Amino acid sequence: MPEIIDQIFVVIKHWFMGYVPGGIQPLASAVLSVVPVMIVFPVLFAITTVLERKGLGRMQNRYGPNRAGWFGILQPMADGVKSLTKEDIVPRTADQLVHFLAPVMLVIASFLVYAVLPIGRNMVIANLNAGVLFFFAIGSMVELSVFMAGWSSHSKYSLLGAMRAIAQMISYEMPLVLASVVVIMAAGSLSTVTIVNMQAGYTWIWPHWYVFTPWGFTGFVIFMIAATAESNRCPFDMPEGESEIIAGYYIEYSGFKFALFFLGEYLGMFATSAMAITLFLGGWAAPFSFLTWIPSYVWFFAKLLAIIFAFIWVRGTLPRLRMDQLMNFAWKFMLPLSLINIVGAGIWHFMPAGFGRWGVVSLLVALSCVLLSRGLRRNKWFHVRTYRFAT
């Protein structure tokens, strides 16, 4: 019985495919795989906006949305209606075509990356040989759409916001990719399905996830920090710092185009979190061997919601970084640490299994972490702060 519930969507798809004539079967199969993903994740986006506003409200000692529906649960519908009926304002000096294309391209790129994310056992749209590479390649298209949005608006605020966003995204993309390299080394494959399968199995009740190794844990932490920066969320929300540049690169967007930017940003956040789950948290696998009767997709979305909760928590807790702090952190801490982490994964691979390699790799990573953070705060701590004003 648990197997049937686990595979229910796959079985339904196969049953449906039996009634489709042979000629259009590939097309029907693609549509049947793609449409649920394109429905489920925007719904998750709607739920997340409520959860985020309620959660932030709770952390800031206020109620959050509580008017639309039961405890404000219908707020996303109200927001959707509002953004659909709002006037779509395009500045007169804006570059009309590029201004229109930027949100479209952002949403297309954000949806494309879901093609390689396994959301359950046998539930992946395309099992590509180079799945992880596909994910990062399409993810890099987001930067271009941010540039298009910022430049085409013909506004200084949006151009500044785009500059900040792109500088930040390029800087943090490197630790993001390097942190996932350790998993690719360990799994010996770029295919997301193979990576999940390599983490299957249990020792007593504990799973073989990569996060439970010293290099995997370091990689996971680096990946999550870089993912926060990639999705422009607090404490890395410099590109849309309200107090400085109002709303960053999408300041000149209104109505549904703005909603598309919002959607693209959250879809990107979900996709990166799902990639972290795939790479480090065993994908759709259950966390304990006695819980494997719960369907795989439930575990996937449970992990995804847990990571989203962590994102909201961090947003409610940490203040925004300054631009130079952001860059120093990326280039002087994250990048060296992820390179050392790769060396650690290599050592782990070639040492005999046992406590020896645990000790060596943990020591390597912890020591370099301490040294790098000391280097980061060198000459910074006990100085009198002087401000230079623009002259």
Place this chain on the structure above:
Amino acid sequence: MVVLVQYVHLYLPPLHGWNRFKMIISFLLLASLTIIGTAAAMSLKNLVHCVLALTLGLVGLAGLYLQLGAQFVGFTQILVYVGAVAILAAFAIMMTRSADPTLSNATATFRTSGAVVAVVVFAVLAWAIYYGTAHQPIFTAQPEGSVGQVGLALMHHFVLPLEVIGLLLTAALIGAGILAMDEHRGNQ
């Protein structure tokens, strides 16, 4: 058009009927995307538009790689050219040109010499394709797991070149860092 179809015949595994039709259609779409993108990159007035059009052409090229079964090359093409080179070019334009990038494309000058160079390059490439090894079938079998093969080749056969390139890029990275370093470092 006929040349393009012949080109497809040379490079694709023997296919028949519907499959061949699909391959030719997708090839023509991707080729026209590439050609339109690069042609627009040369002819548009606004330099930022040129960069975006060039990006379109590069995406079409990546699509051609993917169509030929080279996943690694195709995705790397997108990662490097769309993710990095296009952004770099856009930034370079915005930072080096004076305020308005709309008034500054070199289309008006160099038109004749550019055409001559283009024709010469095309002639050389066409000659190489027609009299080179292209007539021999290079697709004996569908390559399996080409990403793994690329990795093995890099780690076994080409380890020394890989290391040398890595060293070179590291040196370039450090050099760029030194060049971009804060001028007022001594004052703080």
